[in-house]
Amino acid sequence: MKNRRLLIGLTVSYLALVAFATLGPTWVVSGALDLFRGMTELLPGSAPSPSSLEFAANVAMFVPLGMLLLLLAGPRRWWLALLLVFGLTASIELVQAGIPSRVSDLRDVFANTGGGALGIVLGVLATLLRRRVALLGAAGVVALGAVLLSTTGGMVAPPLARAETGHVAAQLDYVGTYWNSRNAGEYGALDTTDCVNFASQTLIARGWEQTDQWWHRRSPDGHHSYSDAWISSTALRDYLAGKPELATVLDASARDRVTPGDLVQFDWDSNGRPDHTGIVVSVADEGSGAVIRYASHSNDRERQGVDEALAKDGRGGSYSFWHLVD
Numbered sequence: 001m002k003n004r005r006l007l008i009g010l011t012v013s014y015l016a017l018v019a020f021a022t023l024g025p026t027w028v029v030s031g032a033l034d035l036f037r038g039m040t041e042l043l044p045g046s047a048p049s050p051s052s053l054e055f056a057a058n059v060a061m062f063v064p065l066g067m068l069l070l071l072l073a074g075p076r077r078w079w080l081a082l083l084l085v086f087g088l089t090a091s092i093e094l095v096q097a098g099i100p101s102r103v104s105d106l107r108d109v110f111a112n113t114g115g116g117a118l119g120i121v122l123g124v125l126a127t128l129l130r131r132r133v134a135l136l137g138a139a140g141v142v143a144l145g146a147v148l149l150s151t152t153g154g155m156v157a158p159p160l161a162r163a164e165t166g167h168v169a170a171q172l173d174y175v176g177t178y179w180n181s182r183n184a185g186e187y188g189a190l191d192t193t194d195c196v197n198f199a200s201q202t203l204i205a206r207g208w209e210q211t212d213q214w215w216h217r218r219s220p221d222g223h224h225s226y227s228d229a230w231i232s233s234t235a236l237r238d239y240l241a242g243k244p245e246l247a248t249v250l251d252a253s254a255r256d257r258v259t260p261g262d263l264v265q266f267d268w269d270s271n272g273r274p275d276h277t278g279i280v281v282s283v284a285d286e287g288s289g290a291v292i293r294y295a296s297h298s299n300d301r302e303r304q305g306v307d308e309a310l311a312k313d314g315r316g317g318s319y320s321f322w323h324l325v326d
Contacts, residue, residue: 011068015088018065022092058111059118062089066119075127078120085116167207168261174205175279179295179302187216188224190231198297199263199277200230206261206324208246214239233265233274240322250321255292258283258321264294264306268317278304280321 062085069081089112093105178198182189187201200216210216214229214236228235240247240263250257258264258280265274278296281303285291293303301309306319 007068007071011065011072014065014068018061018088018092021061023095055107055111058108059115062112062115063119063122066116067123068119069116070120070123070127075124078124081120081123082113082117085120086113089113089116168259171202171206171261171279172281174202175281175295176302179297180300182297185222186218188218188226192298193231194297196231196233196236196277197226199236199279202279203324233277236263236277237265237274237322245325247322247324250323252319255290255321257323258292259323262324263322264292264319265322266306266309266317266319270317274320275317 065088066081066085069084070078073081073084086109089109092112093109178201182194183201187197190197197216200214204210213227215227216230217225219225229239230236241249247263250262260280260282262280264278264280266276266278267273268275276296276298278294278301280292281295282293283290284293292306294306294309295302296304310317310319
């Protein structure tokens with residue numbers, strides 16, 4: 001009886017955590033993902049894309065819940081625990097559809113249900129081995145670890161920017177896929193001057209449509225042609241300056257308004273003409289103040305700090321941002 005009370009308490013606490021992470025302030029999720037991303041960077045191989053990272057985090061979040069629900073229902077009613085997991089994640093996605101700062105995604109249902117199913121399988125195996133007490137302790141430890149992961153991920157480095165909406169997530173997913181490679185078959189590649197070509201591609205992924213001033217063409221024989229605004233930092237700046245419905249320029253003093261998906265442009269020699277363009281991928285407090293990180297081509301970068309870029313090799317110069325209108 002005492003163990004069951006503890007189990008109920010753990011389950012209720014973990015359900016509250018899941019509700020807070022999926023329906024509460026968005027900085028919790030962003031902070032936890034940043035921490036999770038930092039952990040994956042310690043592993044060998046290339047870093048996972050943002051979508052893969054989010055999918056893995058969704059799976060991991062529901063493993064403890066599956067274990068806890070299995071213990072409550074009992075191994076013979078594993079199907080009930082699975083139904084509860086599915087019902088919970090489906091309900092979360094339905095509620096998220098009505099929250100402007102959240103994005104409802106069917107893939108999250110699969111990820112969460114898969115994580116819950118994995119937890120249920122682990123729970124059944126453990127109970128069959130008559131390790132119910134040990135499993136209860138393990139579930140408690142896992143649940144506590146998940147609580148610490150989410151809360152410390154948010155408290156240590158709460159992002160200052162708003163949550164990514166669906167089209168911004170698609171843009172950043174494209175960044176994560178191609179920051180260190182080239183989608184040359186679709187858009188061509190410009191060797192050492194590909195930064196704006198890459199930035200333009202991410203805007204297409206975001207949902208922007210080409211215009212008579214900003215465009216890319218691919219001929220049947222595979223030849224690629226571009227407007228100046230598609231491949232030139234200066235021309236892109238001039239194009240966006242005439243499109244207030246698309247973007248608003250921000251100087252360094254307005255960096256608190258920068259959000260993921262915005263563009264950053266560097267003027268290395270301070271001559272009034274930007275030389276390099278990147279895509280903002282995160283805005284977070286990393287202990288020493290707001291740190292804005294970007295990805296870019298030419299010198300391929302995945303998460304370069306904008307201030308770090310200016311200080312690199314004593315380069316100096318200045319930067320500005322284009323805050324994109326949703």
